[in-house]
Amino acid sequence: MNPIQASELLERAAASVTPSELDPASRMVGLGRRSVRRRRAWVAAGSVAAAVVAVVALPLVMAVPGRSHGDEASGGTVKFGGLSVVVPKGWRTSKVKTVDVCTAEPRTVYLAAAWADSSPLTVAPGSAPYICKSEGQAWMALVDHNWGQAVNPERLITKDGQLLQVDHGIKSSGWRYRAFNQVQATGVYISGDEQDREQLLKRVTWPAGPAAPPGGGLALPDRITSATSEYRGPMVTAMDAKTLNEIRTRLAELRDPVPDGEECTLQKPGRVGIAIDDVIVVLGDATCPQAISTGGGRVRAPAGLGKELLGLIVASDRAAVERKNKD
Amino acid sequence: MGLFRRVEPAGYEDFVASRYREIVRLGALLTGDGRLGEDLAQEGLIAAYRAWHRLGVPEGRPEAYVRRVMVRAAMRARRRRWRGEVPTEELPDASGGGFTDQSDLSVQVFAGLRRLPADQRVVLVLRFWADASEVEVAQSLGVAVGTVKSRTSRALASLRAMGLFVDSAKEMP
Numbered sequence: 001m002n003p004i005q006a007s008e009l010l011e012r013a014a015a016s017v018t019p020s021e022l023d024p025a026s027r028m029v030g031l032g033r034r035s036v037r038r039r040r041a042w043v044a045a046g047s048v049a050a051a052v053v054a055v056v057a058l059p060l061v062m063a064v065p066g067r068s069h070g071d072e073a074s075g076g077t078v079k080f081g082g083l084s085v086v087v088p089k090g091w092r093t094s095k096v097k098t099v100d101v102c103t104a105e106p107r108t109v110y111l112a113a114a115w116a117d118s119s120p121l122t123v124a125p126g127s128a129p130y131i132c133k134s135e136g137q138a139w140m141a142l143v144d145h146n147w148g149q150a151v152n153p154e155r156l157i158t159k160d161g162q163l164l165q166v167d168h169g170i171k172s173s174g175w176r177y178r179a180f181n182q183v184q185a186t187g188v189y190i191s192g193d194e195q196d197r198e199q200l201l202k203r204v205t206w207p208a209g210p211a212a213p214p215g216g217g218l219a220l221p222d223r224i225t226s227a228t229s230e231y232r233g234p235m236v237t238a239m240d241a242k243t244l245n246e247i248r249t250r251l252a253e254l255r256d257p258v259p260d261g262e263e264c265t266l267q268k269p270g271r272v273g274i275a276i277d278d279v280i281v282v283l284g285d286a287t288c289p290q291a292i293s294t295g296g297g298r299v300r301a302p303a304g305l306g307k308e309l310l311g312l313i314v315a316s317d318r319a320a321v322e323r324k325n326k327d
Numbered sequence: 328m329g330l331f332r333r334v335e336p337a338g339y340e341d342f343v344a345s346r347y348r349e350i351v352r353l354g355a356l357l358t359g360d361g362r363l364g365e366d367l368a369q370e371g372l373i374a375a376y377r378a379w380h381r382l383g384v385p386e387g388r389p390e391a392y393v394r395r396v397m398v399r400a401a402m403r404a405r406r407r408r409w410r411g412e413v414p415t416e417e418l419p420d421a422s423g424g425g426f427t428d429q430s431d432l433s434v435q436v437f438a439g440l441r442r443l444p445a446d447q448r449v450v451l452v453l454r455f456w457a458d459a460s461e462v463e464v465a466q467s468l469g470v471a472v473g474t475v476k477s478r479t480s481r482a483l484a485s486l487r488a489m490g491l492f493v494d495s496a497k498e499m500p
Contacts, residue, residue: 005494006455006483009436014352014456016433017361019368024347025340031369032339032376101345117345148340230337232380 022114023145080111080142081186086203099141101174101189102132110141115189136173138192140200146187147176151280152230152273156180156266156292162206163292177201180280181209181294210296217255219295221277224248228275231314238316247274247309251281254291256300263298264288272306274313283309336379342389343372350393356452357401359440371396394457398467401449439489447482450475 021027078085078093087093091107099112102119119130147167154167165180169189175197179185188204190197213219224244228237238244270285279295283306291301350371355364371393375382382389440448446468453459453467454475461479465472 006451006486007458009432009486009491010356010452010456013433013436013440014356017348017352017355017364019348019351019365020362021347021365025344028343028347028369028372028376029340031373035373036377115344116348118348145344147344150337152337154337235336 025148026145078109078111078142081144082207083142083186083188084205085109085140085142088200088203099143099189100134101141101169101191102134104134104137104139104141104191106134106137106139108139110139110143112141112143114145115141115143115187134191136191136193138196138200140191141189143187143189146178146185146189149178149180149183149185149280150273151228151275152268152271153180153266153282154268156271156282158263159201160206160208162209163294164206177204179206179209181296210294212257212297213295216257216297216299218251218281218291218293218297218299219279220248220251220281220293221279224276226275226277227309227313229273229310229313231310231317236310236314236317238313239320240316243312243316246312247276250305250309251276251291254299254301258290258298258300264290266290266292270306272310274309282306336376336383338383339376339379342375342383346390347372350390350397353394353452353457354397355437356440356456357397357449359437359443359448361437367397367400368393370400395467398449398453401445402468435489435491439486439491442489443482443485447478447485450478451482454479 076087076089078087087109088107091109093109093111094105095111097112098114098116099110100116100118102117104110117132119132150165150167153165155165157164157166163180164177166175166177168174169176169191173193174189174191176187176189178187188201190200192200210219224247226237226239227244227247228235230236238247264284264287266282266284266288270287271282273280273282279293281291281293283291283301284303285306286303289301289303290298291305292298347368351361351365351368353364354367354371355361358364358367374396375389375393378392379389381387382392440451443451449468450464453464454461459467461472461475465475468475
């Protein structure tokens with residue numbers, strides 16, 4: 001018998017390993033949060049850490065509601081997770097536990113519980129980058145456990161009256177979409193060239209998002225207990241009453257609604273997302289001087305307001321840490 | 328509403344969702360055990376979460392960072408005698424032929440990996456699965472290239488002695 005190469009032996013063994021976590025991203029976020037919390041508590045025990053604990057407790061209670069979404073095909077239309085897709089002629093549908101974005105077959109609509117990327121973790125030094133066989137191919141996947149809602153989405157567009165979070169997928173030919181106003185929402189991964197993606201996106205029907213508040217403006221919580229955003233990577237949180245009142249007042253002053261058809265795309269790098277209790281508000285810069293709330297409403301907004309509010313949150317966050325370090 | 332789910336560092340969840348399986352597989356090889364490998368992977372990913380502000384950028388190389396954390400953890404486990412906690416199945420008698428004759432080759436490989444000292448196992452995985460050069464392995468472990476060579480040689484010899492017909496073009500005399 002010929003000897004087996006060591007690399008082949010290890011590769012075969014590795015290929016037999018299947019992780020036990022179905023939704024590792026959520027799991028790791030939870031563990032990561034706890035890790036950060038422990039570290040913060042060690043460095044600056046007290047109110048800052050306690051505040052994080054309080055906010056972390058919230059999703060544990062409220063993110064639980066499950067969704068039931070049987071999938072069904074009727075004629076050329078597939079329904080899955082609240083979305084419906086008109087399947088292109090000559091395409092097939094495939095229901096899978098996990099769709100692998102590296103090996104996905106062209107001209108296929110996947111209905112998947114989860115997604116993964118099986119491309120190699122490493123490549124030999126000096127060798128060419130690994131190219132997945134799905135790269136550049138036209139296909140799409142509706143994914144239950146997906147990439148999650150972001151406070152600072154790469155891009156926000158409006159389709160069928162629904163606000164969609166859009167970002168570039170792991171693969172260069174892939175883009176990902178999900179409803180922005182829902183914590184749990186079915187995601188859509190679309191692969192192909194720009195024309196393919198546009199055509200495929202048109203085939204997806206999304207449930208309508210929340211209407212604007214009856215009184216106009218942005219939907220905001222009556223009372224704000226925290227405002228959280230990102231500043232150069234790490235999360236920053238404001239919890240003091242003065243800052244929160246100012247943020248709420250400034251947002252409540254925005255009353256000029258954006259008429260249908262005049263929505264612009266809120267996108268990187270200028271947009272600022274702020275999680276305010278149970279809603280997210282995103283404000284654009286000069287390229288799109290509008291603001292939206294996941295609770296409903298789209299209004300015109302001063303171009304610099306997002307940065308201004310982010311500055312308030314950063315200042316509040318730093319002041320809280322400094323206070324604790326003095327104690 | 329899951330407030331914190333929405334304010335994760337940009338890109339972290341994507342990274343985990345897309346790379347988790349491969350990272351767990353690396354962990355499984357580094358520990359010789361699938362379950363411990365997942366623990367090791369999670370240790371690396373938690374570290375990445377904390378460091379994401381500098382990893383979640385185009386030049387951040389989060390996978391390399393996670394791998395480095397996992398390798399260090401696997402080596403620390405050796406010092407903590409973590410190896411002793413790993414279940415050790417009896418290896419079949421090698422005299423009747425190599426494991427390559429058996430359908431459960433992967434089971435035999437993991438059993439063989441568990442029998443290796445952690446420092447040999449880590450070198451073997453980095454050299455032959457992660458495709459790192461001897462110099463790269465030496466740098467990442469903080470040992471001499473000669474040490475990498477000898478550990479590699481001993482690891483391959485051990486696997487051969489266990490009945491795994493291992494050959495490698497990378498093995499140096």
